[in-house]
Amino acid sequence: MRVEIWSDIACPWCYIGKARFEKGLASFAHRDEVEVVHRSFELDPSAGEPSGKPVVQLLADKYGLAPEQAEAAEARVADAARSEGLGYESGRLMNGSTFDLHRLLHHAKKRGPEAHAALLDAFYRANFAELLPLGDPETVVTVARLAGLDEAETSAVLADKDAYADDVRADEREAAELGATGVPFFVIDRRFGVSGGQPAEVFTQALEQAHTASGGLVQVAGQDADAPVCEDGTCDVPAERP
Amino acid sequence: MRVEIWSDIACPWCYIGKARFEKGLASFAHRDEVEVVHRSFELDPSAGEPSGKPVVQLLADKYGLAPEQAEAAEARVADAARSEGLGYESGRLMNGSTFDLHRLLHHAKKRGPEAHAALLDAFYRANFAELLPLGDPETVVTVARLAGLDEAETSAVLADKDAYADDVRADEREAAELGATGVPFFVIDRRFGVSGGQPAEVFTQALEQAHTASGGLVQVAGQDADAPVCEDGTCDVPAERP
Numbered sequence: 094m095r096v097e098i099w100s101d102i103a104c105p106w107c108y109i110g111k112a113r114f115e116k117g118l119a120s121f122a123h124r125d126e127v128e129v130v131h132r133s134f135e136l137d138p139s140a141g142e143p144s145g146k147p148v149v150q151l152l153a154d155k156y157g158l159a160p161e162q163a164e165a166a167e168a169r170v171a172d173a174a175r176s177e178g179l180g181y182e183s184g185r186l187m188n189g190s191t192f193d194l195h196r197l198l199h200h201a202k203k204r205g206p207e208a209h210a211a212l213l214d215a216f217y218r219a220n221f222a223e224l225l226p227l228g229d230p231e232t233v234v235t236v237a238r239l240a241g242l243d244e245a246e247t248s249a250v251l252a253d254k255d256a257y258a259d260d261v262r263a264d265e266r267e268a269a270e271l272g273a274t275g276v277p278f279f280v281i282d283r284r285f286g287v288s289g290g291q292p293a294e295v296f297t298q299a300l301e302q303a304h305t306a307s308g309g310l311v312q313v314a315g316q317d318a319d320a321p322v323c324e325d326g327t328c329d330v331p332a333e334r335p
Numbered sequence: 336m337r338v339e340i341w342s343d344i345a346c347p348w349c350y351i352g353k354a355r356f357e358k359g360l361a362s363f364a365h366r367d368e369v370e371v372v373h374r375s376f377e378l379d380p381s382a383g384e385p386s387g388k389p390v391v392q393l394l395a396d397k398y399g400l401a402p403e404q405a406e407a408a409e410a411r412v413a414d415a416a417r418s419e420g421l422g423y424e425s426g427r428l429m430n431g432s433t434f435d436l437h438r439l440l441h442h443a444k445k446r447g448p449e450a451h452a453a454l455l456d457a458f459y460r461a462n463f464a465e466l467l468p469l470g471d472p473e474t475v476v477t478v479a480r481l482a483g484l485d486e487a488e489t490s491a492v493l494a495d496k497d498a499y500a501d502d503v504r505a506d507e508r509e510a511a512e513l514g515a516t517g518v519p520f521f522v523i524d525r526r527f528g529v530s531g532g533q534p535a536e537v538f539t540q541a542l543e544q545a546h547t548a549s550g551g552l553v554q555v556a557g558q559d560a561d562a563p564v565c566e567d568g569t570c571d572v573p574a575e576r577p
Contacts, residue, residue, distance in 0.1 A: 095337070095525065104565035126509065136565050152569075166572035173563075205445045263368065271552055275566030282525035283337065286552035289562030299555040310513055310528035313541040320531030321415075323346035324517030326379035327394075330408035 094127045094303060099134040099268045099278040102191050102227065105170050105181075108217045110277035110290035112177040117296025123304055131213055133195035133264040134276045143189030143228030151188055173290075180222025189228040192261060197233065199257035200250045201242060208241060215240035282306075336369045336545060341376040341510045341520040344433050344469065347412050347423075350459045352519035352532035354419040359538025365546055373455055375437035375506040376518045385431030385470030393430055415532075422464025431470040434503060439475070441499035442492045443484060450483060457482035524548075 098114065100107030118124050144151065153163035167183045174181035194216055201212040219225040219236045226232050230251050237247040250256045271280055279287040279296070281303040287295065321329035340356065342349030360366050386393065395405035409425045416423035436458055443454040461467040461478045468474050472493050479489040492498045513522055521529040521538070523545040529537065563571035 101565065105570055106563045106565050109563075126505065136570075137567070155569075169572055170570070203447045203449070205447050207445070267368065275564035277564070280552060281555075284524070284526055284553060285555050287555050287558060289559070289564040291559055291562045295555070295558055295562075298557050302555055310522060311526055313523075313527050313529050313537070313544055315540050316529060316537055317531070317533055320533040320537075321348045321351075322517035322519070322531040323343065323348050323378050326382070327397075328347055328378075328412070330411055 094123070094282055094300070095130060096127060096300075097130045097132055097280045097283075099132045099264065099273055099280075100276045101134050101136040102194050102216045102220055103136050103188070104276050105174065105221060106290040107277040108179065108181075108221050109170075109174050109177055110279075111217070112174075112179055113290055113293045114277075114279065114296045116177070116293035118300065120293065120297045121300040121304075123300070126304075127300065131198070131209065132268065133198065133261045134268050134273070134278070135191055135195065135261075135265065136276065137190075138192075138265075140188070140190040143226070145226075145228075146188070147184050148188050149183060174221065180218060182222060182224050184224055185220055191227075192258075193230075193251055193254075194227060194233065195261040195264075196257040197237060197242075197247060197250055199260040200246070201237075201240075202260075204242070211240045212237060212242060336365070336524055336542070337372060338369060338542075339372045339374055339522045339525075341374045341506065341515055341522075342518045343376050343378040344436050344458045344462055345378050345430070346518050347416065347463060348532040349519040350421065350423075350463050351412075351416050351419055352521075353459070354416075354421055355532055355535045356519075356521065356538045358419070358535035360542065362535065362539045363542040363546075365542070368546075369542065373440070373451065374510065375440065375503045376510050376515070376520070377433055377437065377503075377507065378518065379432075380434075380507075382430070382432040385468065387468075387470075388430070389426050390430050391425060416463065422460060424464060424466050426466055427462055433469075434500075435472075435493055435496075436469060436475065437503040437506075438499040439479060439484075439489060439492055441502040442488070443479075443482075444502075446484070453482045454479060454484060 098111065100111065118127060121127065149163045149167045150160070152158065152166070153160050158166070164183065171181040171183050198209060198212055202209040215236050216227065220227055225236060227236070233251065234244055234247050238244045268278060271286065275288065277290060279299070281299060284306065285299060285303045287299050323329070340353065342353065360369060363369065391405045391409045392402070394400065394408070395402050400408070406425065413423040413425050440451060440454055444451040457478050458469065462469055467478060469478070475493065476486055476489050480486045510520060513528070517530065519532060521541070523541060526548065527541060527545045529541050565571070
Protein backbone atom coordinates (compact mmCIF):
# COMPACT_ATOMS: atom_id res chain seq x y z
CA MET A 94 0.00 0.00 0.00
CA ARG A 95 1.13 3.52 -0.63
CA VAL A 96 0.04 6.76 0.97
CA GLU A 97 0.86 10.02 -0.76
CA ILE A 98 0.69 13.18 1.31
CA TRP A 99 0.60 16.58 -0.34
CA SER A 100 1.64 19.35 2.02
CA ASP A 101 3.40 22.68 2.35
CA ILE A 102 6.08 23.70 4.82
CA ALA A 103 4.14 26.91 5.46
CA CYS A 104 1.03 24.96 6.55
CA PRO A 105 0.66 24.24 10.27
CA TRP A 106 -2.09 21.66 9.65
CA CYS A 107 0.31 19.78 7.42
CA TYR A 108 2.85 19.68 10.26
CA ILE A 109 0.17 18.59 12.73
CA GLY A 110 -1.64 16.34 10.26
CA LYS A 111 1.61 14.50 9.52
CA ALA A 112 1.96 13.62 13.21
CA ARG A 113 -1.69 12.56 13.41
CA PHE A 114 -1.32 10.43 10.31
CA GLU A 115 1.80 8.78 11.73
CA LYS A 116 -0.08 8.03 14.94
CA GLY A 117 -2.96 6.56 12.92
CA LEU A 118 -0.49 4.52 10.86
CA ALA A 119 1.13 3.15 14.04
CA SER A 120 -2.26 1.71 15.03
CA PHE A 121 -2.78 0.04 11.66
CA ALA A 122 -2.14 -3.71 11.74
CA HIS A 123 -0.50 -3.80 8.29
CA ARG A 124 1.68 -0.73 8.88
CA ASP A 125 4.78 -2.61 7.63
CA GLU A 126 3.20 -2.81 4.18
CA VAL A 127 2.67 0.93 3.93
CA GLU A 128 5.00 3.20 2.00
CA VAL A 129 4.60 6.92 2.63
CA VAL A 130 5.50 9.46 -0.05
CA HIS A 131 5.41 13.19 0.61
CA ARG A 132 4.58 15.47 -2.29
CA SER A 133 4.85 19.17 -2.94
CA PHE A 134 2.03 21.68 -2.69
CA GLU A 135 2.35 25.45 -2.42
CA LEU A 136 -0.34 27.02 -0.35
CA ASP A 137 0.27 30.32 -2.08
CA PRO A 138 1.98 29.84 -5.45
CA SER A 139 1.96 33.61 -5.97
CA ALA A 140 3.96 34.32 -2.81
CA GLY A 141 7.18 36.20 -3.40
CA GLU A 142 9.97 37.15 -1.03
CA PRO A 143 9.10 36.82 2.65
CA SER A 144 8.14 40.12 4.21
CA GLY A 145 10.16 39.51 7.34
CA LYS A 146 7.04 40.18 9.40
CA PRO A 147 5.73 37.46 11.71
CA VAL A 148 2.88 35.48 10.16
CA VAL A 149 0.55 36.42 13.01
CA GLN A 150 0.87 40.10 12.18
CA LEU A 151 0.19 39.47 8.51
CA LEU A 152 -2.92 37.46 9.34
CA ALA A 153 -4.13 40.23 11.64
CA ASP A 154 -3.60 42.77 8.85
CA LYS A 155 -5.25 40.57 6.23
CA TYR A 156 -8.41 39.74 8.17
CA GLY A 157 -8.65 42.93 10.18
CA LEU A 158 -8.16 41.05 13.45
CA ALA A 159 -6.92 42.73 16.57
CA PRO A 160 -3.36 41.55 17.30
CA GLU A 161 -4.66 39.73 20.40
CA GLN A 162 -7.22 37.85 18.32
CA ALA A 163 -4.62 36.76 15.78
CA GLU A 164 -2.28 35.73 18.58
CA ALA A 165 -5.02 33.78 20.35
CA ALA A 166 -5.84 31.96 17.12
CA GLU A 167 -2.17 31.07 16.60
CA ALA A 168 -1.96 29.95 20.25
CA ARG A 169 -4.79 27.51 19.64
CA VAL A 170 -2.92 26.08 16.65
CA ALA A 171 0.15 25.83 18.91
CA ASP A 172 -1.94 23.90 21.46
CA ALA A 173 -3.06 21.48 18.76
CA ALA A 174 0.57 20.95 17.73
CA ARG A 175 1.82 20.46 21.29
CA SER A 176 -0.90 17.94 22.06
CA GLU A 177 0.62 15.86 19.22
CA GLY A 178 4.01 16.13 20.92
CA LEU A 179 5.32 18.65 18.40
CA GLY A 180 7.42 21.71 19.16
CA TYR A 181 5.55 24.87 18.21
CA GLU A 182 6.36 28.50 18.97
CA SER A 183 4.04 31.27 17.94
CA GLY A 184 5.81 33.89 15.87
CA ARG A 185 6.82 31.94 12.75
CA LEU A 186 8.29 33.92 9.92
CA MET A 187 7.74 31.85 6.79
CA ASN A 188 5.33 33.72 4.62
CA GLY A 189 7.18 33.88 1.34
CA SER A 190 7.34 31.39 -1.50
CA THR A 191 8.10 27.80 -0.50
CA PHE A 192 8.99 26.81 -4.05
CA ASP A 193 12.74 26.60 -3.32
CA LEU A 194 12.11 24.44 -0.25
CA HIS A 195 10.07 22.04 -2.37
CA ARG A 196 12.81 21.97 -5.00
CA LEU A 197 15.27 20.99 -2.30
CA LEU A 198 12.92 18.31 -1.00
CA HIS A 199 12.92 16.77 -4.46
CA HIS A 200 16.69 16.95 -4.47
CA ALA A 201 16.70 15.04 -1.16
CA LYS A 202 14.25 12.52 -2.62
CA LYS A 203 16.84 11.66 -5.26
CA ARG A 204 19.16 10.77 -2.38
CA GLY A 205 16.62 8.26 -1.11
CA PRO A 206 13.53 8.17 1.10
CA GLU A 207 15.43 8.64 4.37
CA ALA A 208 17.17 11.79 3.18
CA HIS A 209 13.82 13.11 2.04
CA ALA A 210 12.05 12.36 5.32
CA ALA A 211 14.86 13.94 7.33
CA LEU A 212 14.75 17.17 5.34
CA LEU A 213 10.98 17.47 5.51
CA ASP A 214 11.01 17.08 9.29
CA ALA A 215 13.89 19.54 9.55
CA PHE A 216 12.00 22.17 7.54
CA TYR A 217 8.83 21.77 9.61
CA ARG A 218 10.80 21.96 12.85
CA ALA A 219 12.77 24.99 11.66
CA ASN A 220 9.60 26.81 10.67
CA PHE A 221 7.26 25.97 13.52
CA ALA A 222 9.44 25.03 16.51
CA GLU A 223 12.64 26.98 15.97
CA LEU A 224 11.25 30.01 14.14
CA LEU A 225 14.14 30.03 11.70
CA PRO A 226 13.74 32.26 8.64
CA LEU A 227 13.37 29.71 5.83
CA GLY A 228 13.14 32.54 3.33
CA ASP A 229 16.85 33.09 3.92
CA PRO A 230 19.05 30.88 1.71
CA GLU A 231 21.90 30.69 4.24
CA THR A 232 19.50 29.44 6.90
CA VAL A 233 18.10 26.88 4.46
CA VAL A 234 21.59 25.62 3.63
CA THR A 235 22.37 25.23 7.35
CA VAL A 236 19.11 23.42 8.08
CA ALA A 237 19.69 21.10 5.10
CA ARG A 238 23.27 20.42 6.20
CA LEU A 239 22.13 19.47 9.70
CA ALA A 240 19.57 17.16 8.08
CA GLY A 241 22.40 15.39 6.27
CA LEU A 242 22.54 17.05 2.85
CA ASP A 243 25.76 18.17 1.24
CA GLU A 244 26.21 21.92 1.65
CA ALA A 245 27.67 22.60 -1.80
CA GLU A 246 24.94 20.56 -3.49
CA THR A 247 22.22 22.39 -1.56
CA SER A 248 23.66 25.76 -2.54
CA ALA A 249 23.88 24.69 -6.17
CA VAL A 250 20.23 23.57 -6.17
CA LEU A 251 19.13 26.84 -4.57
CA ALA A 252 21.12 28.86 -7.10
CA ASP A 253 19.73 27.01 -10.12
CA LYS A 254 16.07 28.02 -10.14
CA ASP A 255 15.25 25.35 -12.74
CA ALA A 256 16.61 22.48 -10.62
CA TYR A 257 13.73 20.16 -9.69
CA ALA A 258 11.24 22.89 -10.64
CA ASP A 259 9.46 20.47 -12.99
CA ASP A 260 9.21 17.89 -10.19
CA VAL A 261 7.49 20.38 -7.90
CA ARG A 262 5.10 21.41 -10.66
CA ALA A 263 4.36 17.78 -11.53
CA ASP A 264 3.37 17.11 -7.90
CA GLU A 265 1.14 20.16 -7.91
CA ARG A 266 -0.48 19.21 -11.19
CA GLU A 267 -1.22 15.74 -9.82
CA ALA A 268 -2.77 17.22 -6.68
CA ALA A 269 -5.05 19.34 -8.84
CA GLU A 270 -5.97 16.34 -11.00
CA LEU A 271 -6.85 14.36 -7.88
CA GLY A 272 -9.11 17.16 -6.71
CA ALA A 273 -7.01 18.70 -3.94
CA THR A 274 -7.83 22.28 -3.13
CA GLY A 275 -6.11 22.46 0.23
CA VAL A 276 -3.56 20.61 2.30
CA PRO A 277 -2.75 18.30 3.95
CA PHE A 278 -4.20 15.98 1.32
CA PHE A 279 -3.80 12.23 1.73
CA VAL A 280 -4.28 9.68 -1.05
CA ILE A 281 -4.10 5.93 -0.46
CA ASP A 282 -3.23 3.72 -3.44
CA ARG A 283 -4.49 6.48 -5.74
CA ARG A 284 -7.96 5.30 -4.84
CA PHE A 285 -8.95 6.75 -1.46
CA GLY A 286 -8.77 10.38 -0.38
CA VAL A 287 -8.59 12.01 3.05
CA SER A 288 -8.50 15.80 3.46
CA GLY A 289 -7.18 17.89 6.30
CA GLY A 290 -5.62 17.30 9.69
CA GLN A 291 -8.05 14.54 10.68
CA PRO A 292 -7.87 12.73 14.03
CA ALA A 293 -5.46 9.76 14.09
CA GLU A 294 -8.37 7.26 14.21
CA VAL A 295 -9.69 8.50 10.87
CA PHE A 296 -6.35 7.69 9.27
CA THR A 297 -6.34 4.22 10.81
CA GLN A 298 -9.84 3.59 9.48
CA ALA A 299 -8.90 4.91 6.06
CA LEU A 300 -5.92 2.55 5.92
CA GLU A 301 -8.16 -0.34 6.96
CA GLN A 302 -10.71 0.52 4.29
CA ALA A 303 -8.00 0.70 1.62
CA HIS A 304 -6.45 -2.55 2.80
CA THR A 305 -9.77 -4.37 2.57
CA ALA A 306 -10.23 -3.06 -0.95
CA SER A 307 -6.74 -3.92 -2.14
CA GLY A 308 -5.94 -7.08 -4.01
CA GLY A 309 -8.92 -6.66 -6.31
CA LEU A 310 -7.10 -5.47 -9.39
CA VAL A 311 -9.00 -4.65 -12.55
CA GLN A 312 -7.54 -6.76 -15.32
CA VAL A 313 -6.82 -4.41 -18.18
CA ALA A 314 -8.77 -5.22 -21.32
CA GLY A 315 -7.05 -6.14 -24.56
CA GLN A 316 -4.37 -8.27 -22.93
CA ASP A 317 -2.98 -11.16 -24.89
CA ALA A 318 -4.01 -14.16 -22.79
CA ASP A 319 -0.99 -16.02 -24.15
CA ALA A 320 1.56 -13.32 -23.36
CA PRO A 321 4.66 -15.11 -22.13
CA VAL A 322 5.32 -15.29 -18.40
CA CYS A 323 7.74 -16.99 -16.07
CA GLU A 324 6.00 -18.92 -13.34
CA ASP A 325 7.09 -21.42 -10.69
CA GLY A 326 10.65 -21.47 -11.91
CA THR A 327 9.87 -21.96 -15.58
CA CYS A 328 9.32 -19.64 -18.49
CA ASP A 329 7.12 -19.81 -21.55
CA VAL A 330 8.90 -20.15 -24.85
CA PRO A 331 7.46 -18.86 -28.12
CA ALA A 332 5.88 -21.50 -30.31
CA GLU A 333 8.00 -22.87 -33.08
CA ARG A 334 7.50 -21.05 -36.33
CA PRO A 335 5.48 -23.12 -38.81
CA MET B 336 0.35 7.73 -11.86
CA ARG B 337 2.53 4.93 -10.68
CA VAL B 338 3.38 1.62 -12.30
CA GLU B 339 4.84 -1.13 -10.17
CA ILE B 340 6.61 -3.97 -11.95
CA TRP B 341 7.36 -7.23 -10.18
CA SER B 342 10.09 -9.19 -11.88
CA ASP B 343 13.04 -11.50 -11.40
CA ILE B 344 16.53 -11.22 -12.85
CA ALA B 345 16.31 -14.89 -13.84
CA CYS B 346 13.20 -14.31 -15.96
CA PRO B 347 13.76 -13.57 -19.66
CA TRP B 348 10.16 -12.35 -20.10
CA CYS B 349 10.80 -9.78 -17.39
CA TYR B 350 13.82 -8.52 -19.31
CA ILE B 351 11.86 -8.44 -22.56
CA GLY B 352 8.63 -7.25 -20.91
CA LYS B 353 10.46 -4.30 -19.35
CA ALA B 354 11.57 -3.15 -22.82
CA ARG B 355 8.06 -3.63 -24.21
CA PHE B 356 6.56 -1.71 -21.31
CA GLU B 357 9.04 1.12 -21.83
CA LYS B 358 8.13 1.25 -25.50
CA GLY B 359 4.43 1.32 -24.55
CA LEU B 360 5.12 4.06 -22.01
CA ALA B 361 6.95 6.15 -24.61
CA SER B 362 3.75 6.17 -26.71
CA PHE B 363 1.59 7.29 -23.79
CA ALA B 364 0.67 10.99 -23.96
CA HIS B 365 0.98 11.52 -20.20
CA ARG B 366 4.26 9.64 -19.84
CA ASP B 367 5.79 12.51 -17.85
CA GLU B 368 3.29 11.85 -15.06
CA VAL B 369 4.24 8.19 -14.72
CA GLU B 370 6.56 6.94 -12.01
CA VAL B 371 7.89 3.42 -12.46
CA VAL B 372 8.84 1.29 -9.45
CA HIS B 373 10.47 -2.11 -9.84
CA ARG B 374 9.74 -4.72 -7.17
CA SER B 375 11.25 -8.04 -6.21
CA PHE B 376 9.89 -11.45 -7.12
CA GLU B 377 11.75 -14.75 -7.01
CA LEU B 378 10.71 -17.15 -9.69
CA ASP B 379 12.00 -20.02 -7.61
CA PRO B 380 12.24 -19.11 -3.91
CA SER B 381 13.55 -22.60 -3.18
CA ALA B 382 16.56 -22.24 -5.51
CA GLY B 383 19.90 -22.69 -3.80
CA GLU B 384 23.42 -22.29 -5.11
CA PRO B 385 23.67 -22.12 -8.89
CA SER B 386 24.66 -25.43 -10.43
CA GLY B 387 27.12 -23.87 -12.83
CA LYS B 388 25.36 -25.62 -15.70
CA PRO B 389 23.85 -23.53 -18.51
CA VAL B 390 20.13 -22.96 -18.07
CA VAL B 391 19.38 -24.59 -21.42
CA GLN B 392 20.88 -27.87 -20.26
CA LEU B 393 18.88 -27.78 -17.02
CA LEU B 394 15.68 -27.14 -18.93
CA ALA B 395 16.44 -30.02 -21.26
CA ASP B 396 17.05 -32.30 -18.27
CA LYS B 397 13.94 -31.10 -16.46
CA TYR B 398 11.50 -31.51 -19.34
CA GLY B 399 13.19 -34.39 -21.09
CA LEU B 400 13.85 -32.30 -24.18
CA ALA B 401 16.55 -33.14 -26.63
CA PRO B 402 19.39 -30.59 -26.32
CA GLU B 403 18.51 -29.26 -29.79
CA GLN B 404 14.89 -28.71 -28.74
CA ALA B 405 15.92 -26.80 -25.61
CA GLU B 406 18.37 -24.75 -27.60
CA ALA B 407 15.80 -23.99 -30.28
CA ALA B 408 13.36 -22.82 -27.59
CA GLU B 409 16.00 -20.57 -26.04
CA ALA B 410 16.87 -19.26 -29.52
CA ARG B 411 13.26 -18.19 -30.00
CA VAL B 412 13.38 -16.30 -26.69
CA ALA B 413 16.62 -14.71 -27.91
CA ASP B 414 14.85 -13.64 -31.11
CA ALA B 415 12.09 -12.02 -29.07
CA ALA B 416 14.70 -10.14 -27.01
CA ARG B 417 16.67 -8.98 -30.02
CA SER B 418 13.56 -7.74 -31.77
CA GLU B 419 13.18 -5.37 -28.79
CA GLY B 420 16.73 -4.15 -29.34
CA LEU B 421 18.09 -6.10 -26.36
CA GLY B 422 21.33 -8.01 -26.21
CA TYR B 423 20.72 -11.71 -25.66
CA GLU B 424 23.09 -14.65 -25.87
CA SER B 425 21.89 -18.18 -25.39
CA GLY B 426 23.78 -20.00 -22.69
CA ARG B 427 22.93 -17.99 -19.56
CA LEU B 428 24.09 -19.38 -16.28
CA MET B 429 21.83 -17.87 -13.62
CA ASN B 430 19.81 -20.70 -12.18
CA GLY B 431 20.45 -20.28 -8.47
CA SER B 432 18.72 -18.12 -5.91
CA THR B 433 18.24 -14.48 -6.90
CA PHE B 434 17.51 -13.41 -3.32
CA ASP B 435 20.89 -11.67 -2.87
CA LEU B 436 20.45 -9.78 -6.14
CA HIS B 437 17.07 -8.53 -4.93
CA ARG B 438 18.59 -7.50 -1.59
CA LEU B 439 21.17 -5.48 -3.48
CA LEU B 440 18.46 -3.90 -5.64
CA HIS B 441 16.77 -2.69 -2.45
CA HIS B 442 20.10 -1.34 -1.28
CA ALA B 443 20.40 0.60 -4.54
CA LYS B 444 16.81 1.85 -4.10
CA LYS B 445 17.89 3.51 -0.87
CA ARG B 446 20.42 5.43 -2.96
CA GLY B 447 17.63 6.78 -5.12
CA PRO B 448 15.61 5.74 -8.17
CA GLU B 449 18.44 6.28 -10.65
CA ALA B 450 20.84 4.02 -8.77
CA HIS B 451 18.13 1.38 -8.62
CA ALA B 452 17.31 1.56 -12.33
CA ALA B 453 21.00 1.37 -13.26
CA LEU B 454 21.57 -1.75 -11.16
CA LEU B 455 18.49 -3.52 -12.48
CA ASP B 456 19.54 -2.93 -16.08
CA ALA B 457 23.09 -4.02 -15.25
CA PHE B 458 21.87 -7.30 -13.74
CA TYR B 459 19.63 -8.07 -16.70
CA ARG B 460 22.40 -7.27 -19.15
CA ALA B 461 24.94 -9.32 -17.20
CA ASN B 462 22.62 -12.32 -17.10
CA PHE B 463 21.16 -12.31 -20.58
CA ALA B 464 23.59 -10.41 -22.82
CA GLU B 465 26.97 -10.93 -21.18
CA LEU B 466 26.41 -14.39 -19.65
CA LEU B 467 28.16 -13.38 -16.43
CA PRO B 468 27.73 -15.76 -13.48
CA LEU B 469 25.52 -13.74 -11.13
CA GLY B 470 25.67 -16.56 -8.60
CA ASP B 471 29.28 -15.55 -7.99
CA PRO B 472 29.63 -12.77 -5.37
CA GLU B 473 32.77 -11.29 -6.93
CA THR B 474 31.04 -10.97 -10.28
CA VAL B 475 28.06 -9.33 -8.59
CA VAL B 476 30.32 -6.82 -6.82
CA THR B 477 31.98 -5.93 -10.13
CA VAL B 478 28.68 -5.56 -11.97
CA ALA B 479 27.34 -3.38 -9.15
CA ARG B 480 30.49 -1.25 -9.13
CA LEU B 481 30.21 -0.64 -12.88
CA ALA B 482 26.58 0.35 -12.29
CA GLY B 483 27.77 3.02 -9.84
CA LEU B 484 27.47 1.34 -6.44
CA ASP B 485 30.20 1.51 -3.82
CA GLU B 486 32.20 -1.72 -3.80
CA ALA B 487 32.66 -1.95 -0.02
CA GLU B 488 28.96 -1.29 0.59
CA THR B 489 27.95 -3.93 -1.94
CA SER B 490 30.24 -6.50 -0.31
CA ALA B 491 28.85 -5.63 3.12
CA VAL B 492 25.26 -6.09 1.91
CA LEU B 493 26.13 -9.42 0.28
CA ALA B 494 27.85 -10.62 3.45
CA ASP B 495 24.98 -9.65 5.74
CA LYS B 496 22.21 -12.05 4.72
CA ASP B 497 19.64 -10.08 6.73
CA ALA B 498 20.33 -6.79 4.94
CA TYR B 499 17.20 -5.78 3.00
CA ALA B 500 15.84 -9.33 3.34
CA ASP B 501 12.61 -7.97 4.82
CA ASP B 502 12.25 -5.54 1.92
CA VAL B 503 12.47 -8.36 -0.60
CA ARG B 504 9.95 -10.44 1.35
CA ALA B 505 7.60 -7.47 1.69
CA ASP B 506 7.61 -7.03 -2.11
CA GLU B 507 6.90 -10.73 -2.57
CA ARG B 508 4.08 -10.70 -0.03
CA GLU B 509 2.50 -7.74 -1.81
CA ALA B 510 2.74 -9.52 -5.15
CA ALA B 511 0.93 -12.50 -3.65
CA GLU B 512 -1.74 -10.25 -2.12
CA LEU B 513 -2.29 -8.61 -5.48
CA GLY B 514 -2.78 -11.99 -7.07
CA ALA B 515 0.50 -12.40 -8.95
CA THR B 516 1.46 -15.97 -9.72
CA GLY B 517 4.08 -15.25 -12.35
CA VAL B 518 6.19 -12.41 -13.66
CA PRO B 519 6.49 -9.87 -15.13
CA PHE B 520 3.49 -8.49 -13.27
CA PHE B 521 2.48 -4.87 -13.82
CA VAL B 522 0.19 -2.89 -11.51
CA ILE B 523 -0.97 0.64 -12.30
CA ASP B 524 -2.02 2.83 -9.36
CA ARG B 525 -2.74 -0.34 -7.36
CA ARG B 526 -5.91 -0.59 -9.38
CA PHE B 527 -5.14 -2.10 -12.78
CA GLY B 528 -3.20 -5.27 -13.48
CA VAL B 529 -1.33 -6.50 -16.55
CA SER B 530 0.37 -9.89 -16.64
CA GLY B 531 3.23 -11.10 -18.77
CA GLY B 532 5.40 -9.73 -21.54
CA GLN B 533 2.51 -8.15 -23.44
CA PRO B 534 2.98 -6.22 -26.69
CA ALA B 535 3.89 -2.54 -26.21
CA GLU B 536 0.44 -1.41 -27.41
CA VAL B 537 -1.25 -3.27 -24.55
CA PHE B 538 0.82 -1.27 -22.07
CA THR B 539 -0.07 2.00 -23.79
CA GLN B 540 -3.77 1.08 -23.65
CA ALA B 541 -3.50 0.05 -20.01
CA LEU B 542 -1.91 3.40 -19.14
CA GLU B 543 -4.67 5.21 -21.03
CA GLN B 544 -7.36 3.24 -19.21
CA ALA B 545 -5.78 4.00 -15.83
CA HIS B 546 -5.36 7.66 -16.70
CA THR B 547 -9.01 7.99 -17.65
CA ALA B 548 -10.01 6.38 -14.35
CA SER B 549 -7.70 8.50 -12.19
CA GLY B 550 -8.87 11.58 -10.39
CA GLY B 551 -12.01 9.89 -9.09
CA LEU B 552 -10.94 9.31 -5.50
CA VAL B 553 -13.22 7.57 -3.05
CA GLN B 554 -13.66 9.88 -0.09
CA VAL B 555 -12.98 7.81 3.00
CA ALA B 556 -15.98 7.55 5.32
CA GLY B 557 -15.86 8.83 8.88
CA GLN B 558 -13.88 11.96 8.05
CA ASP B 559 -14.43 15.03 10.16
CA ALA B 560 -15.87 17.50 7.66
CA ASP B 561 -14.43 20.32 9.77
CA ALA B 562 -10.91 18.89 9.99
CA PRO B 563 -8.59 21.86 9.69
CA VAL B 564 -6.94 22.56 6.35
CA CYS B 565 -4.81 25.23 4.81
CA GLU B 566 -6.22 26.52 1.55
CA ASP B 567 -5.46 29.42 -0.79
CA GLY B 568 -2.78 30.78 1.48
CA THR B 569 -4.79 30.67 4.70
CA CYS B 570 -5.25 28.10 7.42
CA ASP B 571 -8.16 27.16 9.63
CA VAL B 572 -7.77 27.94 13.31
CA PRO B 573 -9.51 25.93 16.01
CA ALA B 574 -12.63 27.56 17.43
CA GLU B 575 -12.18 29.45 20.66
CA ARG B 576 -12.90 27.31 23.66
CA PRO B 577 -16.26 28.21 25.21
